[in-house]
Amino acid sequence: MQFSVAIDGPAAAGKGTISKALAARFGFAHLDTGLLYRASARKVLETGWSPQVAAEAVTADDLARDGLRTQAVAELASQVATIPEVRAALVAFQRSFARRDGGAVLDGRDIGTVICPTAQVKLYVTASADVRARRRYDELRESGQAADFDGVLDEVLKRDARDMGRADAPMRAAEDAVVIDTTDMDIAAALAAAVSVVEEKMEGTAT
Numbered sequence: 001m002q003f004s005v006a007i008d009g010p011a012a013a014g015k016g017t018i019s020k021a022l023a024a025r026f027g028f029a030h031l032d033t034g035l036l037y038r039a040s041a042r043k044v045l046e047t048g049w050s051p052q053v054a055a056e057a058v059t060a061d062d063l064a065r066d067g068l069r070t071q072a073v074a075e076l077a078s079q080v081a082t083i084p085e086v087r088a089a090l091v092a093f094q095r096s097f098a099r100r101d102g103g104a105v106l107d108g109r110d111i112g113t114v115i116c117p118t119a120q121v122k123l124y125v126t127a128s129a130d131v132r133a134r135r136r137y138d139e140l141r142e143s144g145q146a147a148d149f150d151g152v153l154d155e156v157l158k159r160d161a162r163d164m165g166r167a168d169a170p171m172r173a174a175e176d177a178v179v180i181d182t183t184d185m186d187i188a189a190a191l192a193a194a195v196s197v198v199e200e201k202m203e204g205t206a207t
């Protein structure tokens, strides 16, 4: 069975948690596509290669390496993600993941619009910038990284502007995406909303 779930939205809106939980619940494979951009950025930092060459060299093994979750890597990831050749180098990996048997959840910025425009389910998970910065700040502190709230908010706003403003595959909700705003929702409520969209589609697909 091929069934793809596309989840897009800005940093720290909850799409990663929702994607992982949906994949576990329905037995789908999960790809956090942000890791492809982070792994490309990390390769640039490590090797000094051009972003395009780095992106072309990224393999599945690179996605499991440590050190992809730092703010420095996230910042450079959002810069390399504006380069069309970098995005093009990462398309085939994402599309073949989406087509795998047994179902797949992909989360990112352009999954419903560019990577999987025919996905059975499209969600756009968002929240206010303040709430997202607070969640990212708590995550960083919990993982032992130094962070100050204003700095994190600033970084979230800068990345939002870059992700929405780029010419190639800007972050936006697909016209047929269901929007889940998690500003005033806890994770259980957000997940319940996502599960009901998937169940509805699966029933529709089965009949």
Ligand code: CDP
Binding pocket: 010, 011, 012, 016, 033, 034, 035, 037, 038, 074, 077, 078, 079, 081, 107, 108, 109, 110, 111, 159, 163
């Ligand atoms: O986890 P977080 O939302 O902070 O970031 P991420 O999903 O790991 O993505 C890091 C950066 O990669 C984003 O700021 C985007 O610029 C870029 N990205 C993208 O352009 N397209 C995607 N499908 C996924 C990520």
